[in-house]
Amino acid sequence: xxxxxxxxxxxxxxxxxxxxxxxxxxxxxxxxxxxxxxxxxxxxxxxxxxxxxxxxxxxxxxxxxxxxxxxxxxxxxxxxxxxxxxxxxxxxxxxxxxxxxxxxxxxxxxxxxxxxxxxxxxxxxxxxxxxxxxxxxxxxxxxxxxxxxxxxxxxxxxxxxxxxxxxxxxxxxxxxxxxxxxxxxxxxxxxxxxxxxxxxxxxxxxxxxxxxxxxxxxxxxxxxxxxxxxxxxxxxxxxxxxxxxxxxxxxxxxxxxxxxxxxxxxxxxxxxxxxxxxxxxxxxxxxxxxxxxxxxxxxxxxxxxxxxxxxxxxxxxxxxxxxxxxxxxxxxxxxxxxxxxxxxxxx
Amino acid sequence: xxxxxxxxxxxxxxxxxxxxxxxxxxxxxxxxxxxxxxxxxxxxxxxxxxxxxxxxxxxxxxxxxxxxxxxxxxxxxxxxxxxxxxxxxxxxxxxxxxxxxxxxxxxxxxxxxxxxxxxxxxxxxxxxxxxxxxxxxxxxxxxxxxxxxxxxxxxxxxxxxxxxxxxxxxxxxxxxxxxxxxxxxxxxxxxxxxxxxxxxxxxxxxxxxxxxxxxxxxxxxxxxxxxxxxxxxxxxxxxxxxxxxxxxxxxxxxxxxxxxxxxxxxxxxxxxxxxxxxxxxxxxxxxxxxxxxxxxxxxxxxxxxxxxxxxxxxxxxxxxxxxxxxxxxxxxxxxxxxxxxxxxxxx
Numbered sequence: 001x002x003x004x005x006x007x008x009x010x011x012x013x014x015x016x017x018x019x020x021x022x023x024x025x026x027x028x029x030x031x032x033x034x035x036x037x038x039x040x041x042x043x044x045x046x047x048x049x050x051x052x053x054x055x056x057x058x059x060x061x062x063x064x065x066x067x068x069x070x071x072x073x074x075x076x077x078x079x080x081x082x083x084x085x086x087x088x089x090x091x092x093x094x095x096x097x098x099x100x101x102x103x104x105x106x107x108x109x110x111x112x113x114x115x116x117x118x119x120x121x122x123x124x125x126x127x128x129x130x131x132x133x134x135x136x137x138x139x140x141x142x143x144x145x146x147x148x149x150x151x152x153x154x155x156x157x158x159x160x161x162x163x164x165x166x167x168x169x170x171x172x173x174x175x176x177x178x179x180x181x182x183x184x185x186x187x188x189x190x191x192x193x194x195x196x197x198x199x200x201x202x203x204x205x206x207x208x209x210x211x212x213x214x215x216x217x218x219x220x221x222x223x224x225x226x227x228x229x230x231x232x233x234x235x236x237x238x239x240x241x242x243x244x245x246x247x248x249x250x251x252x253x254x255x256x257x258x259x260x261x262x263x264x265x266x267x268x269x270x271x272x273x274x275x276x277x278x279x280x281x282x283x284x285x286x287x288x289x290x291x292x293x294x295x296x297x298x299x300x301x302x303x304x305x306x307x308x309x310x311x312x313x314x315x316x317x318x319x320x321x322x323x324x325x326x327x328x329x330x331x332x333x334x335x336x337x338x339x340x341x342x343x344x345x346x347x
Numbered sequence: 348x349x350x351x352x353x354x355x356x357x358x359x360x361x362x363x364x365x366x367x368x369x370x371x372x373x374x375x376x377x378x379x380x381x382x383x384x385x386x387x388x389x390x391x392x393x394x395x396x397x398x399x400x401x402x403x404x405x406x407x408x409x410x411x412x413x414x415x416x417x418x419x420x421x422x423x424x425x426x427x428x429x430x431x432x433x434x435x436x437x438x439x440x441x442x443x444x445x446x447x448x449x450x451x452x453x454x455x456x457x458x459x460x461x462x463x464x465x466x467x468x469x470x471x472x473x474x475x476x477x478x479x480x481x482x483x484x485x486x487x488x489x490x491x492x493x494x495x496x497x498x499x500x501x502x503x504x505x506x507x508x509x510x511x512x513x514x515x516x517x518x519x520x521x522x523x524x525x526x527x528x529x530x531x532x533x534x535x536x537x538x539x540x541x542x543x544x545x546x547x548x549x550x551x552x553x554x555x556x557x558x559x560x561x562x563x564x565x566x567x568x569x570x571x572x573x574x575x576x577x578x579x580x581x582x583x584x585x586x587x588x589x590x591x592x593x594x595x596x597x598x599x600x601x602x603x604x605x606x607x608x609x610x611x612x613x614x615x616x617x618x619x620x621x622x623x624x625x626x627x628x629x630x631x632x633x634x635x636x637x638x639x640x641x642x643x644x645x646x647x648x649x650x651x652x653x654x655x656x657x658x659x660x661x662x663x664x665x666x667x668x669x670x671x672x673x674x675x676x677x678x679x680x681x682x683x684x685x686x687x688x689x690x691x692x693x694x
Binding site: 006008049051052077078082084085086087088089092093095096099100101102103104105106107108114118121122125126127145186187188189191308310311312313314315318320323325 | 353355396398399424425429431432433434435436439440442443446447448449450451452453454455461465468469472473474492532533534535536538655657658659660661662665667670672
């Protein structure tokens with residue numbers, strides 16, 4: 001990539017050869033419930049703590065992904081994984097059983113995009129033949145860590161989002177029949193002064209706008225090229241801000257724009273306020289429903305923009321603003337007509 | 348890389364073109380104090396909380412690294428960064444000022460090696476022209492998060508280590524005169540049942556042994572090829588375990604083996620029990636003293652094995668064992684006689 005350019009066209013686009021999504025009961029009862037691979041009625045997955053349940057979801061998702069793709073553990077060259085728990089123990093314990101080189105990530109709720117991006121760059125440039133992208137979140141482990149213990153029964157503000165209980169695992173490989181990751185654009189942290197930890201959508205939206213604006217400015221693509229443009233977990237508030245901010249600068253994505261946090265729950269029948277959130281939100285949606293739509297031909301070309309809020313309960317207590325980050329991944333069912341040549345594209 | 352192989356020889360080894368290390372007072376007073384770029388006498392770096400001080404160290408280290416290398420911010424294509432704070436806020440706030448694509452990592456204390464490894468693979472394979480590796484830890488932010496508030500004055504066990512107050516930033520570039528990152532080997536999580544959070548050295552040593560054993564088995568290199576083999580922060584206990592375990596399987600590294608956690612403080616005059624630890628331990632040592640030794644010719648060829656303990660206070664409270672991970676980076680002042688060709692090497 002040339003200095004200052006930020007869109008990365010992948011030389012030999014890797015193929016998403018297998019994926020699996022594991023969710024909790026509420027997610028299973030949502031409008032996309034049938035498109036996930038596995039769920040547990042009690043969200044505990046046979047474990048005695050919520051944190052262990054979260055790790056177990058990652059273990060199950062990764063194992064299922066291998067099984068569905070008829071892939072041996074020894075054929076996976078690397079795992080890129082992360083989650084929201086302090087010190088990312090959801091991933092480190094969840095994937096401990098697998099004897100595979102492990103890259104721990106912290107991208108907050110953007111982890112699915114960050115891990116896909118790194119796996120795609122590594123496989124697409126010949127470093128690995130097969131690399132996995134994995135992430136998770138759990139409503140109960142997130143509530144007690146970021147907000148209140150669930151037993152407390154605290155009121156939620158209207159702008160608050162519901163952390164998804166879910167995990168996604170995906171394998172990117174050199175050889176395969178698609179869908180392909182053809183382009184990625186790493187996010188830049190953006191901070192616009194939002195300090196309300198119950199309004200993550202507003203805190204993250206400017207980052208999504210920044211990444212999409214950069215993307216459309218330098219890729220040559222237009223919104224109409226895509227069957228869907230999906231952000232990770234901006235929810236109602238962030239979704240609206242993103243659409244309007246982009247519209248104001250000349251990019252109308254309203255027709256094909258959706259957000260994983262709006263897709264996973266029913267706004268009418270499931271009381272989740274502004275929508276879903278968490279690594280597991282886009283993680284389970286990408287590895288379940290979205291991959292299914294590529295298989296059945298509904299999607300041929302999409303942009304996925306994983307969104308993350310870079311904050312901690314401690315940073316909020318210390319009065320720090322909440323920065324956002326948004327990583328972009330383009331997924332296409334066919335390879336680009338002319339290869340990108342692996343070069344960066346200057347905006 | 349072929350499936351199952353794990354040593355990555357970098358096609359076009361990137362050059363470490365600039366680095367900077369910022370430390371606290373205790374580290375400045377240690378035997379390598381003169382080799383760091385900057386220190387603060389009160390460890391606060393002008394901030395009002397320890398967490399903000401940690402971020403400030405990263406900001407200072409990154410800025411200083413740019414300045415020392417006469418590099419413009421716009422010339423850095425990506426930052427790979429992480430730290431030990433919950434949700435990695437040391438890095439996200441510390442590097443927020445810089446308008447550069449950001450990849451958040453969580454590698455526990457192995458972050459310097461993980462970030463160097465990713466930056467080296469990306470630059471070495473033409474994805475980026477210049478990528479930075481950054482990390483930090485702070486004794487006071489770590490104490491109150493992982494152990495007790497420092498005001499409590501808790502007793503420390505003899506096996507405990509002292510979290511280094513320090514940050515390191517390094518820039519890897521396509522063009523440069525070395526030292527070069529010629530090989531990397533990502534770590535695999537290893538868990539041998541250690542549950543004592545005050546004995547991280549013992550928890551991490553098996554991971555260091557695993558990585559070094561794999562490295563010597565498939566690289567063709569022998570310990571005598573290196574001026575130094577440096578682990579990140581195993582301290583006294585972990586250093587001894589690693590040397591003995593490797594000796595038992597036929598690899599004698601005792602002559603050239605040291606640990607950043609043993610180098611940074613004086614065992615005689617500074618009361619740090621089993622040695623230094625934290626991302627900032629190997630981070631500041633690699634970006635300060637080690638780079639200086641390459642410049643003055645003391646080092647021409649070393650192995651750096653960043654070591655991390657994959658745990659959280661919560662996972663320890665829930666009775667989970669502590670897994671370790673160790674990422675290996677080979678640094679050489681000259682390029683290999685014959686290129687590695689970018690292919691993985693099977694063990």
